Amino acid sequence: MKLTARELAVFGMLGTVMYASKVIMEALPNIHLLSMFTIALTAVYRKKALYPIYAFVLITGLLNGFGVWWIPYLYIWTALWGAAMLLPEKKLPEKAKPFVYMLLCSAHGFLYGTLYAPAQAILFGLSFEGMIAWIIAGLPFDFVHGVSNFFCGALAYPLIKLLRRLENRGSCT
Numbered sequence: 075m076k077l078t079a080r081e082l083a084v085f086g087m088l089g090t091v092m093y094a095s096k097v098i099m100e101a102l103p104n105i106h107l108l109s110m111f112t113i114a115l116t117a118v119y120r121k122k123a124l125y126p127i128y129a130f131v132l133i134t135g136l137l138n139g140f141g142v143w144w145i146p147y148l149y150i151w152t153a154l155w156g157a158a159m160l161l162p163e164k165k166l167p168e169k170a171k172p173f174v175y176m177l178l179c180s181a182h183g184f185l186y187g188t189l190y191a192p193a194q195a196i197l198f199g200l201s202f203e204g205m206i207a208w209i210i211a212g213l214p215f216d217f218v219h220g221v222s223n224f225f226c227g228a229l230a231y232p233l234i235k236l237l238r239r240l241e242n243r244g245s246c247t
Contacts, residue, residue, distance in 0.1 A: 075122055085122070088115060089129025093137070096130075104186075104219040109179040110226045112151055114233040116158035117175075118241065123158075127151045146193040153189055154182045172231040179227030184220030187212035 077085070088111070095107045108130070115123040131147045138144070157178060166174060182189075188209050195205035 075125075077122075077125065081122065081125070085119075085125040086129055088126035089133060092126065092130035093133040096134070102222075104183070104215050105222040105226070107226050107229065108151070109154055109182045109223045110175075110230045110233070112154045112182075113158045113175050113178055113227070114230045114237065116155050117161070117163060117230070117234045118237040120159065123155060124152070127155060142193075142197050145197065146190045149193075150186070150189050154178075157182070171234075172228060175230035175234075176224050176227035179230065180220045180224035183223030184216050186219050187216045 092108060092111045095111070099106045111130075112123070112127055115126055119126075128151075131144075131151060134147060135144050161174065161178070163171075190212075191205045191209050194200060194208055195202070200208060
């Protein structure tokens with residue numbers, strides 16, 4: 075996937091916007107726009123969406139430290155990207171798309187702790203039972219995450235339309 079200079083600049087900016095949105099919303103625990111951005115960028119840029127997603131991951135590590143908390147970021151967003159890649163974009167009715175994006179965002183929020191848990195288990199030597207206990211202890215946080223992602227996911231469809239319109243006008247990649 076060779077990048078043009080324009081794509082490199084746009085994807086770097088999009089990764090930075092993802093990071094900035096996370097920082098701005100940090101006062102609200104487990105409420106952020108990252109899933110929405112991941113789904114929108116995947117719908118528009120397909121495989122190349124990995125560039126802004128991993129720009130975000132790298133920026134997060136650089137500015138917040140590459141601690142053990144960061145390691146799951148290497149795959150958590152890829153899991154959502156993969157799920158978004160599987161959406162039958164062309165077969166989905168236009169009226170259903172916003173709701174589908176909201177449901178996918180929500181599912182990622184509800185499953186976030188479960189996706190995060192294998193890395194925690196490996197890094198901290200948890201048994202399978204310990205990993206399950208860690209998941210259960212995090213369910214209240216995942217509940218907030220899933221519900222908030224549902225509502226934040228409502229922004230995916232308008233962002234997709236905007237990015238596609240800009241792309242068609244030649245303002246984006």
